[in-house]
Amino acid sequence: MDLVGMIPDFGSLLWTLLAFVAALSIIVAIHEYGHYIVGRWSGIHADVFSIGMGPVVASRVDRRGTRWQVAAFPVGGYVKFRGDANPASVGQADTPGLDPATARTTMAGAPLWARAATVAAGPAFNFALSILVFAAVMMVRGVASDPITVDEVRPLPLSQAAALEPGDRLLAIDGRPVPEVSELAAFMADLPVTPVLDYTIERDGRRTEVAGPYPYPTVVGSVTPQTAAADSGLRQGDVITAIDGQEVFAFSQLRDVVGRSDGGALDLTVWRPGTGDGETLDMTLTPRRMDLPLSEGGFETRWLIGVTGGLYFTPQTRTPGPVAALGYGADQTLFVIRSSLSGLYNMAIGAISSCNLQGPVGIAQTSGAAASAGALSFVWFIAVLSTAVGLMNLFPIPVLDGGHLVFHAYEAVRGRPPSDKALNVAMAAGLALILTLMVFAIGNDFLCP
Secondary structure (H helix, E strand, O other): OOOOHOOOOOHHHHHHHHHHHHHHHHHHHHHHHHHHHHHHHOOOOEEEEEEEEEEEEEEEOOOOOOOOEEEEEEEEEEEEEEOOOOOOOOOOOOOOOOOHHHHHHHOOOOOHHHHHHHHHHHHHHHHHHHHHHHHHHHHHHHEOOOOOOOEEEEEOOOHOOOOEEEEEEEEEEEEEOOOHHHHHHHHHHHOOOOOOEEEEEEEEEEEEEEEEEOOOEEEOEEOOOOHHHHOOOHHHHOOOEEEEEEOOOOOHHHHHHHHHHOOOOEEEEEEOOOOOEEEEEEEEOEEEEEEEEOOOOOOEEEEEEEEHHHHHHHHEOOOOOOOHHHHHHHHHHHHHHHHHHHHHHHHHHOOHHHHHOOOHHHHHHHHHHHHHOOHHHHHHHHHHHHHHHHHHHHOOOOOOOOHHHHHHHHHHOOOOOOOHHHHHHHHHHHHHHHHHHHHHHHHHHHOOO
16 A cells, blocks of 8 residues: 555645544543443442543542543553552552551552453443443434435436435335335335336325436445545446446446446546536546455455445435434344454454454544545444444453453352462463554555555
Protein backbone atom coordinates (compact mmCIF):
# COMPACT_ATOMS: atom_id res chain seq x y z
CA MET A 1 0.00 0.00 0.00
CA ASP A 2 1.36 3.38 -1.03
CA LEU A 3 1.79 5.69 1.96
CA VAL A 4 1.50 8.78 -0.22
CA GLY A 5 -1.75 7.46 -1.65
CA MET A 6 -3.07 6.83 1.85
CA ILE A 7 -2.41 10.40 2.93
CA PRO A 8 -3.23 12.59 -0.07
CA ASP A 9 -3.08 15.88 1.81
CA PHE A 10 -2.64 17.33 5.26
CA GLY A 11 -6.33 18.11 5.67
CA SER A 12 -7.42 14.52 5.18
CA LEU A 13 -4.62 13.29 7.46
CA LEU A 14 -5.71 15.67 10.22
CA TRP A 15 -9.36 14.61 9.83
CA THR A 16 -8.37 10.93 9.95
CA LEU A 17 -6.29 11.45 13.10
CA LEU A 18 -9.02 13.46 14.84
CA ALA A 19 -11.67 10.85 14.02
CA PHE A 20 -9.40 8.02 15.18
CA VAL A 21 -8.50 9.77 18.44
CA ALA A 22 -12.17 10.59 19.11
CA ALA A 23 -13.30 7.00 18.50
CA LEU A 24 -10.45 5.48 20.50
CA SER A 25 -10.86 7.89 23.40
CA ILE A 26 -14.57 7.12 23.74
CA ILE A 27 -13.97 3.36 23.64
CA VAL A 28 -11.04 3.48 26.08
CA ALA A 29 -12.93 5.76 28.47
CA ILE A 30 -15.91 3.37 28.56
CA HIS A 31 -13.63 0.33 28.99
CA GLU A 32 -11.64 1.85 31.82
CA TYR A 33 -14.75 3.28 33.47
CA GLY A 34 -16.10 -0.27 33.62
CA HIS A 35 -13.00 -1.33 35.56
CA TYR A 36 -13.24 1.74 37.78
CA ILE A 37 -16.91 1.71 38.70
CA VAL A 38 -17.19 -2.05 39.33
CA GLY A 39 -13.96 -1.86 41.35
CA ARG A 40 -15.44 0.97 43.39
CA TRP A 41 -18.69 -0.95 43.90
CA SER A 42 -16.58 -3.94 44.97
CA GLY A 43 -14.68 -1.90 47.56
CA ILE A 44 -11.42 -1.48 45.59
CA HIS A 45 -10.00 2.05 45.58
CA ALA A 46 -8.67 3.57 42.34
CA ASP A 47 -5.65 5.85 42.72
CA VAL A 48 -5.52 7.00 39.07
CA PHE A 49 -7.95 7.05 36.13
CA SER A 50 -6.05 8.04 33.00
CA ILE A 51 -7.14 8.69 29.43
CA GLY A 52 -3.99 8.59 27.33
CA MET A 53 -0.44 7.65 28.23
CA GLY A 54 2.74 9.57 28.98
CA PRO A 55 3.06 13.06 30.47
CA VAL A 56 -0.03 14.36 32.24
CA VAL A 57 -1.71 17.30 30.47
CA ALA A 58 -4.50 17.94 32.98
CA SER A 59 -5.71 16.30 36.18
CA ARG A 60 -7.88 16.70 39.24
CA VAL A 61 -8.43 14.68 42.41
CA ASP A 62 -12.03 13.90 43.35
CA ARG A 63 -13.44 13.64 46.88
CA ARG A 64 -12.70 9.90 46.98
CA GLY A 65 -9.00 10.51 46.37
CA THR A 66 -8.91 9.29 42.75
CA ARG A 67 -6.80 11.33 40.35
CA TRP A 68 -8.58 11.79 36.99
CA GLN A 69 -6.12 12.75 34.30
CA VAL A 70 -5.63 13.25 30.58
CA ALA A 71 -2.20 12.30 29.27
CA ALA A 72 -0.35 13.56 26.21
CA PHE A 73 -0.53 10.47 23.99
CA PRO A 74 -4.14 9.39 23.23
CA VAL A 75 -3.26 5.76 22.51
CA GLY A 76 -4.95 4.07 25.44
CA GLY A 77 -5.68 4.53 29.10
CA TYR A 78 -5.69 2.75 32.42
CA VAL A 79 -6.99 2.59 35.98
CA LYS A 80 -4.34 2.13 38.66
CA PHE A 81 -5.87 0.60 41.76
CA ARG A 82 -4.52 0.94 45.29
CA GLY A 83 -1.74 -1.56 45.91
CA ASP A 84 -0.90 -2.07 42.22
CA ALA A 85 2.80 -1.95 41.42
CA ASN A 86 1.97 -0.57 37.94
CA PRO A 87 -0.99 0.43 35.74
CA ALA A 88 -1.19 -3.13 34.36
CA SER A 89 -2.11 -4.42 37.85
CA VAL A 90 0.77 -6.88 37.69
CA GLY A 91 2.57 -7.51 40.96
CA GLN A 92 1.89 -5.65 44.17
CA ALA A 93 3.47 -2.54 45.56
CA ASP A 94 5.34 -2.68 48.86
CA THR A 95 2.58 -1.85 51.33
CA PRO A 96 3.65 -3.28 54.70
CA GLY A 97 1.69 -2.65 57.85
CA LEU A 98 -1.69 -1.95 56.26
CA ASP A 99 -4.59 -2.43 58.61
CA PRO A 100 -7.20 -4.99 57.42
CA ALA A 101 -9.71 -2.32 56.38
CA THR A 102 -7.21 -0.51 54.20
CA ALA A 103 -5.82 -3.77 52.79
CA ARG A 104 -9.35 -4.67 51.69
CA THR A 105 -9.40 -1.58 49.44
CA THR A 106 -6.35 -2.81 47.48
CA MET A 107 -6.55 -5.08 44.46
CA ALA A 108 -4.51 -7.77 46.20
CA GLY A 109 -6.51 -7.59 49.42
CA ALA A 110 -9.93 -7.78 47.77
CA PRO A 111 -11.81 -11.08 47.54
CA LEU A 112 -11.34 -13.10 44.37
CA TRP A 113 -14.88 -12.38 43.18
CA ALA A 114 -14.28 -8.62 43.46
CA ARG A 115 -11.03 -8.78 41.50
CA ALA A 116 -12.53 -10.98 38.77
CA ALA A 117 -15.62 -8.76 38.46
CA THR A 118 -13.46 -5.64 38.22
CA VAL A 119 -11.32 -7.15 35.46
CA ALA A 120 -14.29 -8.50 33.47
CA ALA A 121 -16.13 -5.16 33.67
CA GLY A 122 -13.92 -3.48 31.06
CA PRO A 123 -14.90 -5.75 28.15
CA ALA A 124 -18.47 -5.98 29.48
CA PHE A 125 -18.83 -2.19 29.29
CA ASN A 126 -17.47 -2.24 25.73
CA PHE A 127 -20.16 -4.73 24.73
CA ALA A 128 -22.81 -2.69 26.56
CA LEU A 129 -21.72 0.44 24.65
CA SER A 130 -22.02 -1.44 21.35
CA ILE A 131 -25.51 -2.74 22.16
CA LEU A 132 -26.74 0.73 23.17
CA VAL A 133 -25.24 2.42 20.09
CA PHE A 134 -26.63 -0.17 17.66
CA ALA A 135 -30.02 0.15 19.35
CA ALA A 136 -29.92 3.95 19.21
CA VAL A 137 -29.02 3.93 15.50
CA MET A 138 -31.94 1.61 14.80
CA MET A 139 -34.31 3.93 16.67
CA VAL A 140 -33.02 6.98 14.78
CA ARG A 141 -33.24 5.29 11.39
CA GLY A 142 -36.51 3.55 12.15
CA VAL A 143 -37.82 0.39 10.52
CA ALA A 144 -40.14 0.10 7.53
CA SER A 145 -43.76 -0.10 8.59
CA ASP A 146 -46.58 -2.24 7.22
CA PRO A 147 -48.29 -1.78 4.86
CA ILE A 148 -45.39 -0.58 2.69
CA THR A 149 -46.01 3.07 1.88
CA VAL A 150 -43.79 5.40 -0.14
CA ASP A 151 -42.16 8.13 1.93
CA GLU A 152 -39.76 9.58 -0.65
CA VAL A 153 -38.80 8.72 -4.23
CA ARG A 154 -35.09 8.74 -5.06
CA PRO A 155 -33.93 10.92 -7.97
CA LEU A 156 -33.44 8.84 -11.13
CA PRO A 157 -32.36 9.61 -14.71
CA LEU A 158 -35.15 10.59 -17.08
CA SER A 159 -34.91 7.18 -18.75
CA GLN A 160 -35.82 5.54 -15.41
CA ALA A 161 -38.25 8.13 -14.11
CA ALA A 162 -40.61 6.76 -11.49
CA ALA A 163 -44.37 7.19 -11.43
CA LEU A 164 -44.70 6.59 -7.70
CA GLU A 165 -45.39 9.50 -5.37
CA PRO A 166 -45.01 10.02 -1.61
CA GLY A 167 -47.97 8.54 0.20
CA ASP A 168 -48.60 5.77 -2.35
CA ARG A 169 -49.37 2.42 -0.75
CA LEU A 170 -47.96 -0.58 -2.63
CA LEU A 171 -50.54 -3.27 -3.30
CA ALA A 172 -48.89 -5.34 -6.04
CA ILE A 173 -45.91 -5.36 -8.40
CA ASP A 174 -46.13 -7.24 -11.72
CA GLY A 175 -49.50 -8.50 -10.55
CA ARG A 176 -48.06 -10.09 -7.40
CA PRO A 177 -49.43 -8.91 -4.03
CA VAL A 178 -46.81 -7.05 -1.99
CA PRO A 179 -46.17 -8.92 1.30
CA GLU A 180 -45.23 -7.60 4.72
CA VAL A 181 -41.83 -6.01 5.25
CA SER A 182 -40.37 -9.19 6.76
CA GLU A 183 -40.95 -11.04 3.48
CA LEU A 184 -40.10 -8.19 1.11
CA ALA A 185 -36.53 -9.29 0.24
CA ALA A 186 -37.65 -12.73 -0.97
CA PHE A 187 -40.55 -11.14 -2.87
CA MET A 188 -38.27 -8.70 -4.69
CA ALA A 189 -35.81 -11.46 -5.59
CA ASP A 190 -38.57 -13.33 -7.47
CA LEU A 191 -39.61 -10.36 -9.63
CA PRO A 192 -38.67 -10.46 -13.33
CA VAL A 193 -35.59 -8.35 -14.08
CA THR A 194 -37.04 -5.91 -16.61
CA PRO A 195 -36.57 -2.13 -17.00
CA VAL A 196 -40.27 -1.38 -16.41
CA LEU A 197 -42.82 -3.10 -14.15
CA ASP A 198 -46.49 -2.50 -13.44
CA TYR A 199 -47.28 -1.23 -9.94
CA THR A 200 -50.71 -1.49 -8.35
CA ILE A 201 -51.03 1.23 -5.74
CA GLU A 202 -53.51 2.97 -3.52
CA ARG A 203 -53.32 6.73 -3.98
CA ASP A 204 -55.64 9.16 -2.24
CA GLY A 205 -57.89 6.26 -1.28
CA ARG A 206 -58.23 4.95 -4.87
CA ARG A 207 -56.69 1.88 -6.47
CA THR A 208 -54.73 2.61 -9.64
CA GLU A 209 -52.07 1.19 -11.97
CA VAL A 210 -48.78 2.96 -12.80
CA ALA A 211 -45.57 1.95 -14.54
CA GLY A 212 -42.25 2.22 -12.73
CA PRO A 213 -38.62 1.09 -12.88
CA TYR A 214 -37.24 -2.12 -11.45
CA PRO A 215 -37.63 -1.67 -7.66
CA TYR A 216 -33.94 -2.39 -6.90
CA PRO A 217 -32.20 -0.16 -9.46
CA THR A 218 -28.47 0.53 -9.66
CA VAL A 219 -28.73 3.36 -7.14
CA VAL A 220 -25.80 3.67 -4.73
CA GLY A 221 -27.40 3.30 -1.32
CA SER A 222 -24.11 3.63 0.57
CA VAL A 223 -20.38 3.57 -0.11
CA THR A 224 -18.14 1.39 2.05
CA PRO A 225 -14.95 3.14 3.26
CA GLN A 226 -11.61 2.04 1.81
CA THR A 227 -13.06 0.40 -1.30
CA ALA A 228 -12.79 0.99 -5.04
CA ALA A 229 -16.06 2.95 -4.98
CA ALA A 230 -14.86 5.24 -2.19
CA ASP A 231 -11.51 5.82 -3.89
CA SER A 232 -13.18 6.64 -7.23
CA GLY A 233 -15.49 9.25 -5.73
CA LEU A 234 -18.82 7.44 -6.05
CA ARG A 235 -21.43 9.01 -3.78
CA GLN A 236 -24.62 7.93 -2.11
CA GLY A 237 -27.48 8.62 -4.54
CA ASP A 238 -25.42 8.10 -7.70
CA VAL A 239 -27.03 5.85 -10.33
CA ILE A 240 -24.82 3.50 -12.36
CA THR A 241 -26.41 3.40 -15.81
CA ALA A 242 -23.84 1.37 -17.79
CA ILE A 243 -20.80 -0.89 -17.27
CA ASP A 244 -18.28 -1.21 -20.09
CA GLY A 245 -20.89 0.35 -22.38
CA GLN A 246 -23.60 -2.17 -21.46
CA GLU A 247 -26.77 -0.65 -20.00
CA VAL A 248 -27.73 -1.83 -16.51
CA PHE A 249 -30.92 -1.03 -14.61
CA ALA A 250 -31.01 -3.62 -11.79
CA PHE A 251 -28.61 -3.88 -8.89
CA SER A 252 -28.39 -7.63 -9.44
CA GLN A 253 -26.95 -6.93 -12.91
CA LEU A 254 -24.26 -4.73 -11.36
CA ARG A 255 -23.47 -7.41 -8.79
CA ASP A 256 -23.17 -10.10 -11.47
CA VAL A 257 -20.88 -8.04 -13.72
CA VAL A 258 -18.59 -7.11 -10.82
CA GLY A 259 -18.56 -10.72 -9.60
CA ARG A 260 -17.44 -11.97 -13.04
CA SER A 261 -14.78 -9.29 -13.45
CA ASP A 262 -12.02 -11.35 -11.78
CA GLY A 263 -10.49 -8.08 -10.63
CA GLY A 264 -10.37 -6.46 -14.08
CA ALA A 265 -11.01 -2.72 -14.47
CA LEU A 266 -14.59 -1.68 -15.22
CA ASP A 267 -15.71 1.48 -17.01
CA LEU A 268 -18.81 2.90 -15.36
CA THR A 269 -21.25 5.49 -16.63
CA VAL A 270 -22.75 7.25 -13.63
CA TRP A 271 -25.68 9.63 -13.40
CA ARG A 272 -25.43 12.03 -10.48
CA PRO A 273 -28.52 13.97 -9.34
CA GLY A 274 -28.24 17.72 -9.14
CA THR A 275 -29.69 20.83 -10.64
CA GLY A 276 -31.65 20.38 -13.84
CA ASP A 277 -31.34 16.91 -15.32
CA GLY A 278 -28.28 16.01 -13.25
CA GLU A 279 -24.89 15.17 -14.74
CA THR A 280 -23.32 12.12 -16.35
CA LEU A 281 -19.84 11.00 -15.25
CA ASP A 282 -17.40 8.38 -16.50
CA MET A 283 -15.42 6.40 -13.91
CA THR A 284 -13.05 3.46 -13.98
CA LEU A 285 -13.10 1.11 -10.99
CA THR A 286 -11.10 -2.00 -10.25
CA PRO A 287 -13.05 -4.45 -8.06
CA ARG A 288 -11.23 -5.84 -5.05
CA ARG A 289 -11.34 -9.34 -3.68
CA MET A 290 -12.95 -9.28 -0.25
CA ASP A 291 -13.85 -11.85 2.39
CA LEU A 292 -17.38 -11.27 3.67
CA PRO A 293 -18.74 -12.82 6.89
CA LEU A 294 -21.91 -14.88 6.47
CA SER A 295 -24.79 -14.67 8.92
CA GLU A 296 -24.71 -18.45 9.39
CA GLY A 297 -20.94 -18.41 10.00
CA GLY A 298 -17.89 -18.67 7.79
CA PHE A 299 -16.84 -16.37 4.97
CA GLU A 300 -17.62 -15.81 1.32
CA THR A 301 -14.92 -14.46 -1.01
CA ARG A 302 -16.23 -12.15 -3.75
CA TRP A 303 -15.12 -9.35 -6.06
CA LEU A 304 -16.66 -6.07 -4.89
CA ILE A 305 -16.52 -2.37 -5.64
CA GLY A 306 -17.92 -1.36 -2.25
CA VAL A 307 -21.47 -0.12 -2.77
CA THR A 308 -24.82 -1.25 -1.41
CA GLY A 309 -28.15 -0.87 -3.15
CA GLY A 310 -31.68 -0.20 -2.08
CA LEU A 311 -35.22 0.41 -3.24
CA TYR A 312 -35.76 3.32 -5.59
CA PHE A 313 -38.04 4.76 -2.94
CA THR A 314 -37.71 5.02 0.81
CA PRO A 315 -40.62 3.48 2.70
CA GLN A 316 -42.34 5.15 5.61
CA THR A 317 -40.83 4.05 8.90
CA ARG A 318 -41.80 3.65 12.51
CA THR A 319 -39.65 3.94 15.62
CA PRO A 320 -39.16 0.54 17.23
CA GLY A 321 -39.68 0.11 20.95
CA PRO A 322 -36.71 0.01 23.31
CA VAL A 323 -36.97 -3.75 23.83
CA ALA A 324 -36.91 -4.47 20.09
CA ALA A 325 -34.08 -1.99 19.58
CA LEU A 326 -31.97 -3.48 22.37
CA GLY A 327 -32.61 -6.96 20.95
CA TYR A 328 -31.35 -5.74 17.59
CA GLY A 329 -28.31 -4.17 19.29
CA ALA A 330 -27.50 -7.43 21.06
CA ASP A 331 -27.90 -9.43 17.82
CA GLN A 332 -25.63 -7.02 15.95
CA THR A 333 -22.99 -7.18 18.70
CA LEU A 334 -23.07 -10.98 18.65
CA PHE A 335 -22.73 -10.92 14.86
CA VAL A 336 -19.59 -8.78 15.11
CA ILE A 337 -18.16 -11.14 17.75
CA ARG A 338 -18.92 -14.27 15.70
CA SER A 339 -17.54 -12.71 12.53
CA SER A 340 -14.35 -11.61 14.30
CA LEU A 341 -13.70 -15.03 15.80
CA SER A 342 -14.52 -16.75 12.52
CA GLY A 343 -12.23 -14.35 10.68
CA LEU A 344 -9.30 -15.01 13.00
CA TYR A 345 -9.83 -18.77 12.72
CA ASN A 346 -10.06 -18.68 8.92
CA MET A 347 -6.97 -16.48 8.68
CA ALA A 348 -5.08 -18.90 10.95
CA ILE A 349 -5.91 -21.89 8.72
CA GLY A 350 -5.27 -19.93 5.52
CA ALA A 351 -8.88 -20.00 4.29
CA ILE A 352 -8.98 -16.21 3.90
CA SER A 353 -6.30 -13.58 3.45
CA SER A 354 -4.38 -12.35 6.49
CA CYS A 355 -4.81 -8.86 5.02
CA ASN A 356 -8.20 -8.82 6.75
CA LEU A 357 -6.29 -8.02 9.96
CA GLN A 358 -5.97 -4.24 10.16
CA GLY A 359 -3.46 -2.30 12.21
CA PRO A 360 -3.77 1.17 13.72
CA VAL A 361 -3.19 2.91 10.37
CA GLY A 362 -5.98 0.97 8.68
CA ILE A 363 -8.33 1.49 11.62
CA ALA A 364 -7.55 5.20 11.60
CA GLN A 365 -8.33 5.38 7.88
CA THR A 366 -11.63 3.61 8.42
CA SER A 367 -12.55 5.94 11.29
CA GLY A 368 -11.84 8.99 9.13
CA ALA A 369 -13.89 7.61 6.25
CA ALA A 370 -16.76 6.73 8.60
CA ALA A 371 -16.72 10.23 10.10
CA SER A 372 -16.76 11.74 6.61
CA ALA A 373 -19.82 9.65 5.74
CA GLY A 374 -21.86 11.25 8.53
CA ALA A 375 -22.64 11.06 12.23
CA LEU A 376 -24.63 7.80 12.06
CA SER A 377 -21.86 6.10 10.12
CA PHE A 378 -19.26 7.25 12.67
CA VAL A 379 -21.18 6.13 15.74
CA TRP A 380 -21.86 2.79 14.02
CA PHE A 381 -18.11 2.42 13.50
CA ILE A 382 -17.52 3.22 17.18
CA ALA A 383 -19.93 0.42 18.14
CA VAL A 384 -18.17 -2.08 15.87
CA LEU A 385 -14.73 -1.06 17.14
CA SER A 386 -15.92 -1.17 20.77
CA THR A 387 -17.08 -4.76 20.25
CA ALA A 388 -13.70 -5.64 18.74
CA VAL A 389 -11.82 -4.02 21.63
CA GLY A 390 -13.96 -5.83 24.20
CA LEU A 391 -13.45 -9.16 22.44
CA MET A 392 -9.70 -8.67 22.05
CA ASN A 393 -9.33 -7.90 25.75
CA LEU A 394 -10.99 -11.20 26.63
CA PHE A 395 -8.36 -13.25 24.81
CA PRO A 396 -6.47 -15.37 27.39
CA ILE A 397 -3.20 -13.54 26.81
CA PRO A 398 -1.22 -12.18 29.77
CA VAL A 399 -1.31 -8.34 29.83
CA LEU A 400 -4.92 -8.39 28.55
CA ASP A 401 -7.99 -8.68 30.77
CA GLY A 402 -8.50 -12.25 29.60
CA GLY A 403 -5.06 -13.14 30.89
CA HIS A 404 -5.91 -11.70 34.30
CA LEU A 405 -9.11 -13.75 34.35
CA VAL A 406 -7.06 -16.88 33.62
CA PHE A 407 -4.84 -16.05 36.61
CA HIS A 408 -7.95 -15.59 38.77
CA ALA A 409 -9.32 -18.93 37.55
CA TYR A 410 -6.00 -20.54 38.49
CA GLU A 411 -6.26 -19.01 41.94
CA ALA A 412 -9.83 -20.26 42.32
CA VAL A 413 -8.74 -23.83 41.49
CA ARG A 414 -5.41 -23.94 43.33
CA GLY A 415 -6.36 -21.77 46.26
CA ARG A 416 -3.45 -19.38 45.70
CA PRO A 417 -2.37 -16.97 42.94
CA PRO A 418 0.55 -17.71 40.61
CA SER A 419 3.95 -16.70 41.95
CA ASP A 420 5.37 -13.30 41.08
CA LYS A 421 8.06 -15.02 38.99
CA ALA A 422 5.49 -16.95 36.98
CA LEU A 423 3.43 -13.78 36.52
CA ASN A 424 6.43 -11.82 35.25
CA VAL A 425 7.39 -14.53 32.78
CA ALA A 426 3.81 -14.83 31.53
CA MET A 427 3.47 -11.07 31.19
CA ALA A 428 6.71 -10.81 29.23
CA ALA A 429 5.55 -13.58 26.88
CA GLY A 430 2.14 -11.97 26.48
CA LEU A 431 3.65 -8.57 25.76
CA ALA A 432 5.96 -10.10 23.15
CA LEU A 433 2.98 -11.78 21.47
CA ILE A 434 0.95 -8.57 21.42
CA LEU A 435 3.85 -6.57 19.96
CA THR A 436 4.42 -9.24 17.30
CA LEU A 437 0.77 -9.15 16.26
CA MET A 438 0.87 -5.35 16.21
CA VAL A 439 3.93 -5.30 13.94
CA PHE A 440 2.23 -7.82 11.64
CA ALA A 441 -0.97 -5.75 11.51
CA ILE A 442 0.95 -2.53 10.81
CA GLY A 443 2.75 -4.35 8.00
CA ASN A 444 -0.66 -5.24 6.55
CA ASP A 445 -1.62 -1.55 6.62
CA PHE A 446 1.22 -0.73 4.24
CA LEU A 447 1.72 -3.91 2.23
CA CYS A 448 -1.80 -5.18 1.55
CA PRO A 449 -3.74 -3.74 -1.41
